[in-house]
Amino acid sequence: MNAAAADMPHRPWLGATKRLSALGPILALLALISIGSLLSDSFLSAGNLSNLLTRSAIVGIIAIGATYVITAGGLDLSVGSMSALIAGLVIMGMNAAGSSLGDSWLVVLIGIVLALALGVVAGTLNGILVVKGGIDAFIVTLGTMGIFRSVITWLSDGGSISLSSSLKGVARPLYYGSVAGVSYPLIAMIFLAVGAELVLRRARIGRHVTAIGSNPEVARYSAIRVHRVRILTYVFQGVCVALATMIYVPRLGAATPSTGLLWELEAIAAVIIGGTALKGGFGRIWGSIVGVLILGLIDNILNLTALASPYLNGAFQGIIIIIAVYLQKGRREV
Amino acid sequence: MNAAAADMPHRPWLGATKRLSALGPILALLALISIGSLLSDSFLSAGNLSNLLTRSAIVGIIAIGATYVITAGGLDLSVGSMSALIAGLVIMGMNAAGSSLGDSWLVVLIGIVLALALGVVAGTLNGILVVKGGIDAFIVTLGTMGIFRSVITWLSDGGSISLSSSLKGVARPLYYGSVAGVSYPLIAMIFLAVGAELVLRRARIGRHVTAIGSNPEVARYSAIRVHRVRILTYVFQGVCVALATMIYVPRLGAATPSTGLLWELEAIAAVIIGGTALKGGFGRIWGSIVGVLILGLIDNILNLTALASPYLNGAFQGIIIIIAVYLQKGRREV
Amino acid sequence: GKTIGISIPAATHGWTGGLNFQTKRTVEQMKKAFPDIEFVVAAANDASKQVNDVEDLVARGIDALVILPFESEPLTEPVKQAKAQGVFITTVDRGLAEEGIEDLYVGGNNPQYGVIAGQYFKKKFPDGAKIVVMRGIPTTIDNVRIDAFKKELEGSKVQILDMQFANWNPDKGFEVMQDFLQKFDAIDGVWAGDDDAALGAMEAIKQANRPKPIVVLGGSGMNKVVKMVKDGGGAVDADIFYPPTLIIPAIELTTMRAATQAPIRGRYILDSPLITKDNAEEFYFPDSPY
Amino acid sequence: MSAFVELRDVAKTYGLNPVLEDLTLSVDRGEILALVGENGAGKSTLMRIVGGYVPPTAGTALIDEHPLPATVQEAEDAGIVLIHQEFCLAPDLTVGENIFIGREPRRHLLVDYPKIRRESRLLLDALGSSADPCAKLSSLPNTEWQMVEVAKAFARNPKLLLMDEPTAVLGAREVEALFRRMRQFVSEGGSVIFTSHRLDEVKAIASRVAVLRDGRIRHVGPASDLTEDEMATLMVGRELSQLYPAKSAMPAGDVVLSVEDLHSPPHVSGVSFRLRRGEILGIAGLVGSGRTEAFEALAGLRPAQCRNFTLANAASGRLPTAREAWAAGLAYLTEDRKGKGLLLDAGLDENVSLTVGALRGRAWINRAEERGRLDQAVREFDIRRSAPDAIARSLSGGNQQKVLIAKTLASRPDVAIFDEPTRGVDIGSKQQIYRVIAGLAAQGAACVVISSEMQEVIGLAHRVLVMRKGSVAGELTGNDINESTIVRLAMGLTKEAA
Numbered sequence A, B: 001m002n003a004a005a006a007d008m009p010h011r012p013w014l015g016a017t018k019r020l021s022a023l024g025p026i027l028a029l030l031a032l033i034s035i036g037s038l039l040s041d042s043f044l045s046a047g048n049l050s051n052l053l054t055r056s057a058i059v060g061i062i063a064i065g066a067t068y069v070i071t072a073g074g075l076d077l078s079v080g081s082m083s084a085l086i087a088g089l090v091i092m093g094m095n096a097a098g099s100s101l102g103d104s105w106l107v108v109l110i111g112i113v114l115a116l117a118l119g120v121v122a123g124t125l126n127g128i129l130v131v132k133g134g135i136d137a138f139i140v141t142l143g144t145m146g147i148f149r150s151v152i153t154w155l156s157d158g159g160s161i162s163l164s165s166s167l168k169g170v171a172r173p174l175y176y177g178s179v180a181g182v183s184y185p186l187i188a189m190i191f192l193a194v195g196a197e198l199v200l201r202r203a204r205i206g207r208h209v210t211a212i213g214s215n216p217e218v219a220r221y222s223a224i225r226v227h228r229v230r231i232l233t234y235v236f237q238g239v240c241v242a243l244a245t246m247i248y249v250p251r252l253g254a255a256t257p258s259t260g261l262l263w264e265l266e267a268i269a270a271v272i273i274g275g276t277a278l279k280g281g282f283g284r285i286w287g288s289i290v291g292v293l294i295l296g297l298i299d300n301i302l303n304l305t306a307l308a309s310p311y312l313n314g315a316f317q318g319i320i321i322i323i324a325v326y327l328q329k330g331r332r333e334v
Numbered sequence C: 001g002k003t004i005g006i007s008i009p010a011a012t013h014g015w016t017g018g019l020n021f022q023t024k025r026t027v028e029q030m031k032k033a034f035p036d037i038e039f040v041v042a043a044a045n046d047a048s049k050q051v052n053d054v055e056d057l058v059a060r061g062i063d064a065l066v067i068l069p070f071e072s073e074p075l076t077e078p079v080k081q082a083k084a085q086g087v088f089i090t091t092v093d094r095g096l097a098e099e100g101i102e103d104l105y106v107g108g109n110n111p112q113y114g115v116i117a118g119q120y121f122k123k124k125f126p127d128g129a130k131i132v133v134m135r136g137i138p139t140t141i142d143n144v145r146i147d148a149f150k151k152e153l154e155g156s157k158v159q160i161l162d163m164q165f166a167n168w169n170p171d172k173g174f175e176v177m178q179d180f181l182q183k184f185d186a187i188d189g190v191w192a193g194d195d196d197a198a199l200g201a202m203e204a205i206k207q208a209n210r211p212k213p214i215v216v217l218g219g220s221g222m223n224k225v226v227k228m229v230k231d232g233g234g235a236v237d238a239d240i241f242y243p244p245t246l247i248i249p250a251i252e253l254t255t256m257r258a259a260t261q262a263p264i265r266g267r268y269i270l271d272s273p274l275i276t277k278d279n280a281e282e283f284y285f286p287d288s289p290y
Numbered sequence D: 001m002s003a004f005v006e007l008r009d010v011a012k013t014y015g016l017n018p019v020l021e022d023l024t025l026s027v028d029r030g031e032i033l034a035l036v037g038e039n040g041a042g043k044s045t046l047m048r049i050v051g052g053y054v055p056p057t058a059g060t061a062l063i064d065e066h067p068l069p070a071t072v073q074e075a076e077d078a079g080i081v082l083i084h085q086e087f088c089l090a091p092d093l094t095v096g097e098n099i100f101i102g103r104e105p106r107r108h109l110l111v112d113y114p115k116i117r118r119e120s121r122l123l124l125d126a127l128g129s130s131a132d133p134c135a136k137l138s139s140l141p142n143t144e145w146q147m148v149e150v151a152k153a154f155a156r157n158p159k160l161l162l163m164d165e166p167t168a169v170l171g172a173r174e175v176e177a178l179f180r181r182m183r184q185f186v187s188e189g190g191s192v193i194f195t196s197h198r199l200d201e202v203k204a205i206a207s208r209v210a211v212l213r214d215g216r217i218r219h220v221g222p223a224s225d226l227t228e229d230e231m232a233t234l235m236v237g238r239e240l241s242q243l244y245p246a247k248s249a250m251p252a253g254d255v256v257l258s259v260e261d262l263h264s265p266p267h268v269s270g271v272s273f274r275l276r277r278g279e280i281l282g283i284a285g286l287v288g289s290g291r292t293e294a295f296e297a298l299a300g301l302r303p304a305q306c307r308n309f310t311l312a313n314a315a316s317g318r319l320p321t322a323r324e325a326w327a328a329g330l331a332y333l334t335e336d337r338k339g340k341g342l343l344l345d346a347g348l349d350e351n352v353s354l355t356v357g358a359l360r361g362r363a364w365i366n367r368a369e370e371r372g373r374l375d376q377a378v379r380e381f382d383i384r385r386s387a388p389d390a391i392a393r394s395l396s397g398g399n400q401q402k403v404l405i406a407k408t409l410a411s412r413p414d415v416a417i418f419d420e421p422t423r424g425v426d427i428g429s430k431q432q433i434y435r436v437i438a439g440l441a442a443q444g445a446a447c448v449v450i451s452s453e454m455q456e457v458i459g460l461a462h463r464v465l466v467m468r469k470g471s472v473a474g475e476l477t478g479n480d481i482n483e484s485t486i487v488r489l490a491m492g493l494t495k496e497a498a
Ligand SMILES: Nc1ncnc2c1ncn2[C@@H]1O[C@H](COP(=O)(O)OP(=O)(O)OP(=O)(O)O)[C@@H](O)[C@H]1O
Pocket: B010, B011, B012, B013, D014, D019, D037, D038, D039, D040, D041, D042, D043, D044, D045, D046, D085, D384, D385, D386, D394, D395, D396, D397, D398, D399, D424, D426
């Protein structure tokens, strides 16, 4: 899909500029931070940054999974709906558990385990349909996106499924708690990101993910279990969605049919802004995290500064995203 | 993205099964038609079929352009917003022209010309950014999607921009008119589809579109103007959006911030259901039209028969889409 | 038997979710009461899909249509066509762009919604206050409400610091409120425009832990919020009634008319009163999902 | 003791096309069996059967008296490793990762990179390659890719190596290193099945030769029993006359192309030359000397600068864009037929007409004309295809190469640059291609032949430029065109000759 880049001759000897291009997303991030701090005094306050980072963790964690899926040459459009469905089911499960076990941490633990199990199931469903069904990932996940969203709408009767208010108090720290000023969601995202980056670069499975995205034929001819690896990327995406959902649920304590709407677009955009190739074969987790932060920052800055008509927020977002990606691509092709 | 297919060994000598697979979307269409006529008496009524075909023309025409873009290895997420923006600007233009020229067909003509001009401009913008900017098509068109949507929201002040009611009467036949029982929008779609299919298969430019989607390097080494062809696909997409908009405007008589919401998803899904490869290099217009009809049929059948809770409509859609694509992919890999 | 078609927006936010629920529930009740009347419900994501739905319903041969139009302009023509086929038309919440098409209108009062909110803040803060506002999804209704709200506050000492779109969505409400709280040191109140967004705002306020409480007003009468009002003592002491339940009388009256040929027509306007601790009981429906 | 690999009455049909029939063959431990045959004779198919990639349609195949493994994985576990005719590597991974792909050594759950680096280094050193195990594969030239393929095969501790034209992209030096490694491998008890269209190589390395024609074995015997000419005759089924056409006298036509001081950093610096009508200019040099880069730059395919560039019918002075070059009659035949040459999933007629259509085609395609063009190419180059509407991917490698040549020449260029024109092409077809090149020159076109097969340059060219490290190391004409002079220049052992 990165058409223009493919048209260009490969010029890998451009070592210096390449390294510059790797910094592209970071440059964009820094530029946004400077703009933010110029336009608003409150931008650099600890409170604002902490808010921003903590809420970015939700899509951030999803984007980590998306990086794997996309690096392996796949795509998952169902993440937002999946999150909504998992949120709904987990809340129902926790309420049920809470009514017999009382308001204990155990219930939260049950919730987490349940979420992970659901994530694995949903991810496996996507993966199996793509791999064994031989159906285009776009179509499969567009389909499951509709299915998941419908089921949560149906379960919630169009309204919301709420965590019982006593359990809400117990689960609250999952989002609002912090250690040494660093919120739990942020810690979770950082750990997951570091782990995922390490695995992607240094573990066998990570290299296979990259290899099948780079050239699925090679992978097959090299006795890599292509199908298994590809399914695993969707399963991992499901696990990431489950984790993100377990951060999301305690925040407001409810799941609605609009939960997670358009998260898939946000996650994919973040991954690509971060420098991962949409056609597969190259991925970097840290880039995706930077991409999520860029997207979060744009919203934040637009909220903090009353730039123009809020009607035009979308236009600013669009322009900034294009520029952010231009910063890296542009350089790559000097 | 079509991961599983890429993993499969190519077996191009399977001429017969290949031809069967070509029938995949048609089989799905026929199956849906049978289901529809079984479940509802009104389904096969002339009125219902005419409604269905006529309104499918809007996304159908957009999907024709999308087939070109995707066949060339690109992607355009901005079509829905582009349509909303063009609709708004065209209505403003027509209202202005109407106030000085009266309610004549001339005003409608001015509207059409204006729409086409705007489509060309918007498409060129996308194309230039992708090709000359070297930015990923996903990002470029995600960006312009936000930009177009914002501008129409701003122009309409969050409300709607309406065609003056006297002009509405003049423009009405563009959507509601028909020749020998065949509505104008349907005629427009058929002509455009036949022309586009012919060009894609038999004209030089069509071959080049396929070639650059198949392998841009080979195209470059074969004296094909890769950049120009690629830009042209986006321009053509813009023109298609403009035409679709000129069918849409007389139907609804207004443009709002929600005009064309998610049309991009519908168009892309239709294209892929129709058998065009998301990674580029192979496209078929008739398939995309069948895809649009399949999507329209699903909605129509769900409306005509009160199958289950309307909450679950999305789930039915999802399942049917997956099955429709499975019908062809499954066969291709027998 | 007769067939009644119902065309409503899909559940894209809490209020429309409630609307879908009430529609479903009412239809089930009516089916029991009038077994030979058939109901078809279609939910649309946008105006053009809704036009399709209306066409489909007419093609199916409905006798009456209950519609909550996404936008007035685009739906006017198709509904007019339905009317021309002899379909009984009931519009809910929003009128059509042309007078006299509908036989029955059941509506809320959107300008009043904004006025009530304005009055609430004026009364709450006679000595003046700084408030922030969350708008909904960019639509005509939102414009009408906000314009009425601003007009009502004109000349008062209540000052609007900022407005942002929160799409009637709790998550967006949370984020926008977090950012408002970072941006302004002194905020006395927030009009979240809708109870969903208000719920998000409340969490953000709770998290910010400001010494001075911030007054939150939502709107539309979500049961969770009405309960808070009823129980008292929390951050919310009022709500604006604009419930999705207004679809109930619309469906009931239309069914009645189809079943009995009773001469039902005219306009039926639901007020948007302010819900307070005193009258909250009256507006509390614990079983509703919204 | 029975043979290590034993094939009995093996047959393979694709659709209705028989590719292999009644094939009986055995390979012993410690021997190198060369498989030779025309393009499309079924050599790659045989390799794929033994490698577990495709099942045979009929017959028995045994290894070590067990049935052949049915999957690639089992084959590799059994020590059978296939090096494909076309590259099969992940360009986004590093050299080391490619070598150990699927077999990564692990330490503490993570891939043991130091070990990969160490062992890759050893494997590559044994092949005389200096590629950096940590370099991204896409940053290396094709030659190195081939060495990575070979290293990857050896990393799997094979007992039986199936090498499908491993030398087609290699220069003489690399071939020598590869052969050394192969000999060592068989001396340790390994077996090799090897294919090549360079019969001198077959003679040099193989202990036995099997000649395949039309899907059947026509001859098996010790390599020493056959001369190259006899092998060629057996392969083609007829006597081959002189391989190279007789050289015409040094033409004295006008200059059609002149280039001064061409730079395309970092591969090409300061290349200058002139080309006359009717001339065949050979370009020799070691692999990696920048030949491809220099001529791709001239053809507008990579960024470059140049003091002066004059092409007969082009705006002179600056370098042309790719399209301008073609339009001005400068054609470039790429050495990378899979990546840059052919649309693998398109029909042959479409491929052959792609460039000429882009240059001069009318708005609407004339299918009859395209088919005619293909038919002519099929006759001229003896292209073997399974069906008239076959797609390029289904052709054997050599036949794909012939399609590519037909595609390049379809525009009837005035200046034709052939980069490795006979890569993967059988000896009979080579002869045809040489005739075509000579014929083109005789009709007044100017030809450039870049080749790693030195004999080809010597046999064809009126004049030879030897390149070294991105610039011209020397120019040779007449009797100076011989192997030793070229090698000395290419290796930098002589000062400029003329
Ligand atoms: N996937 C396929 N589908 C149809 N035909 C095929 C396929 N693969 C090979 N063939 C046919 O089988 C025949 C033998 O091909 P093969 O690749 O084995 O030849 P080869 O001897 O290796 O030739 P070369 O020297 O050109 O590499 C050819 O006619 C080819 O067209």
